[in-house]
Amino acid sequence: MSERRIEIALEGKLADIVMSAIASGDFSSADEVVSEALALWQLDRMADDADMARLRAEVDEALNEPGPRLTIDEVRAHLASRRRADEAA
Secondary structure, eight states: OOOOOOOOOOOHHHHHHHHHHTTSSSSSSSHHHEEEEHHHHHHHHHHHHHHHHHHHHHHHHHHOOSSSSOOHHHHHHHHHHHHHHHHHH
């Protein structure tokens, strides 16, 4: 990957976090701190995207599944019953 130079300005707490990471010896430069933070952010977004895709697939599957449908009142009653049972245990 080719390196591109950009400049950013961090204020307050974010700048303190970067400087603390360097002072602790975990990183040798602000570039390393920001690069690591962006890599983790990207992984987190990818995981969120995967979670949403999985959730959508589960909802689609449930909507297409044959069988009885429950009303919202039936769902609420069922959940309330489970909650009472859990509290009694």
